[in-house]
Amino acid sequence: MTESMNKDSMRDLNQKLMLQFLFNRPGTSRIEIANHLKLNKSTISSLYNTLFEQGYIIELGHGMSSETGGRRPILIKFNRNYGYTINFELGHHHLRMMVNWLNGEKITFESIPVIDEPIESIVELMKNRIRKTLIPTASHGLLGISIAVNGIVSNNVILDSPFIDMHNIDLVAELAEFAVPIRLENEANLSAIAARDYLQQSAAYNLIALDIHNGIGAGLIINGYLYRGRNGEAGEIGRSILYPDPHSQEFSPIETRFSEDAIISKLGTIKQRPQFDRTDFTQLYRSDDPDAHQLTHEFINAIAFILFNIQQSISPDKIYLQSRIISEIPSLMSLLLERHQSLSNLHPADILLSPMVETSPLYGGASLITHQILGLENYQLNLNI
Numbered sequence: 450m451t452e453s454m455n456k457d458s459m460r461d462l463n464q465k466l467m468l469q470f471l472f473n474r475p476g477t478s479r480i481e482i483a484n485h486l487k488l489n490k491s492t493i494s495s496l497y498n499t500l501f502e503q504g505y506i507i508e509l510g511h512g513m514s515s516e517t518g519g520r521r522p523i524l525i526k527f528n529r530n531y532g533y534t535i536n537f538e539l540g541h542h543h544l545r546m547m548v549n550w551l552n553g554e555k556i557t558f559e560s561i562p563v564i565d566e567p568i569e570s571i572v573e574l575m576k577n578r579i580r581k582t583l584i585p586t587a588s589h590g591l592l593g594i595s596i597a598v599n600g601i602v603s604n605n606v607i608l609d610s611p612f613i614d615m616h617n618i619d620l621v622a623e624l625a626e627f628a629v630p631i632r633l634e635n636e637a638n639l640s641a642i643a644a645r646d647y648l649q650q651s652a653a654y655n656l657i658a659l660d661i662h663n664g665i666g667a668g669l670i671i672n673g674y675l676y677r678g679r680n681g682e683a684g685e686i687g688r689s690i691l692y693p694d695p696h697s698q699e700f701s702p703i704e705t706r707f708s709e710d711a712i713i714s715k716l717g718t719i720k721q722r723p724q725f726d727r728t729d730f731t732q733l734y735r736s737d738d739p740d741a742h743q744l745t746h747e748f749i750n751a752i753a754f755i756l757f758n759i760q761q762s763i764s765p766d767k768i769y770l771q772s773r774i775i776s777e778i779p780s781l782m783s784l785l786l787e788r789h790q791s792l793s794n795l796h797p798a799d800i801l802l803s804p805m806v807e808t809s810p811l812y813g814g815a816s817l818i819t820h821q822i823l824g825l826e827n828y829q830l831n832l833n834i
Contacts, residue, residue, distance in 0.1 A: 460496075463488060465825060467496045468505060471527045472552065472823070473831045476509060478522035504531050504588055527552060532589035534822075535579055536814035538597040538636065541612040541663045541710070544571055546578055547811035551592060551819055553647065553832025556584065558808065568616050572623050579627060592822050593630040595814030596620055597639045599663050603681035605633050612663045632817050636660055637684055637771075638675055639813030641668025643805060644769045646816040646832045657759060658809065659686070660771040661752065664704040667759065668813075673829065686755060707751035709774050712744045731777050748774075749781060753788035760798050769803040776806040805834075 466486055471477060483493045500506050509524040529552040538545040544563045548556040563571050579594070600610035607615055621631045634642075640658035649656060658668040665687030669676040677683055687704025705711055709727065716733065717725025719740050733741035756768060775781045782802050789800065803809055812834070820826045 463492065464496050464499065465828065467493070468500060468527075468823060469825055469828045469830065471500070471506065471525070472825075473829075474526065476524050476526045478524055480522050504528060528588075529554060530586050530588060532592035532822075533582075533584050533587045534593045534595065534815050534818045535582060535591060536595045536597075536811045536818070537575060538810045538814075539571065539599065539613060541599065544574060545808070545811060546575075547808060547815065548582055548584070549812075549815040549819075550587075551822065553812065553815050553819060553830075553834070555808075555812075555834065557582075558811070560807075568613060568618055571613075572618060572620070576624070576626075579624070591627060591629055593632070593818035594624055594627065595632045595634065595639075595818045597636045597810035597814055598633055599636050599666075601681050601685070602633050602635050602638075603677070605631075607633060608680060630818060630821055632814065632821065634814065634817060635666065635668070635677075635681060635684070636662075636810045637666035637668040638677065638681075639668065639811075639817065640769070640771055640803070640805075640809040641670045641813070642675060642816050643809040643813035644668075644767075644803065645670045645673070646830055647805070647812055647834055648769070648803075649767070654767075655763070655765045656767045656769065657684075657763065657765045658769045658771060658803065659756070659759070661709055662771070662773065663710050664688075664708050665755070669763065669765075674827075686759070703751070703755070707748055707755075709748075709772065712748050712774075716741055716744050727773060727777070731774065734778060745774075745778075745781065749785050749788060753785055753792060756785075756789050756800060757792045760793070765798050767799045767801060769801055769809075771803050771806055771809060773806055775802060 463486065467482055470482055470485055479493050479497055483490055505528055506525050507528045509526060511521040511523060529550040531551045533551065533556060534549050536547045536549060542562065542564050544561045547558045550556060561574065598607055598610065599612050601608045605621060620633060624631050637658055637660040640660055641656065644656055644658050645654065654670060654673055656670045660666045667684035667686045669684050687708060688702045690700045691703045691706065713725060713727055713730045716730055717723065730741060734745055759768065775785065786800060805812055816830065816832050820830060
């Protein structure tokens, strides 16, 4: 009995390793897999037959024979058309939705305004979009759903949602009709997963994704793994307490003054324009409006301090910055790096503007749900944009 269990466990492990290798290569062969995993041909053939029957493998044709001759190998790759995932970001102003192949590639993306919409209406909108999504070439259809949340999430439950009143709605129960795995996760955490699996593609890596939008949050990858902390509360940088005056007993979270929403709202108040958004802000900045420039200077200064404190506390290899304002005004990135470097003589971490500012939580959700579908939660997968 024990020997049988050991054989089953070893076969399961080898199958996961073969699936991981297959997933991470644009094309390979059975002999290459055997050499990489150090398994004999009969074991590889057995695993190959199982994965092929399950639909994870497609054959590309024959490759070149080796220098010593012999049979030409059959080239194979992971079948991205096995199925698709649907990934949402539940934002304060927009519901963003991306449909992805199982290998992470984007199929479609849309951003739907939901300003002042109650959560009940947003959930119905999500359901309708899911029902209308049909990908005929996906052999197994919809495989999973992820939802990025601006708030604290633990064990697939939203514990705190500061920007959207959830009215005690259980999103997992609401979407249960689709009969697929559903994952909820913090937005910044998913941005960090996206950076790890789409940009770095390295398991042993320490990085941070700093999201600056409605609030300020950090997703932490430590030694290749997402660090959530107790009850999913790690990385809530924006809730750090700011003492504006050392003689005052008043305090406030940093994000109430220096998130993007905070500075946009402040400029709108100064200009007495209630319907004021990021486009209005950037237009005023480009037209050299003094108030816009002053607030932007304060914003860049504050983010430089936050980056400095993160580096001193965690010392990551890379920090990916998620800021739409900085993305739309590229010169701000240079100002930010100059200010950050002026704070320390130590070798700074690489600070990069994320190339997925608008979509990283969606890509991160695609990665999270793909890992679960394939049963490879603790395996490094290199996904494709």
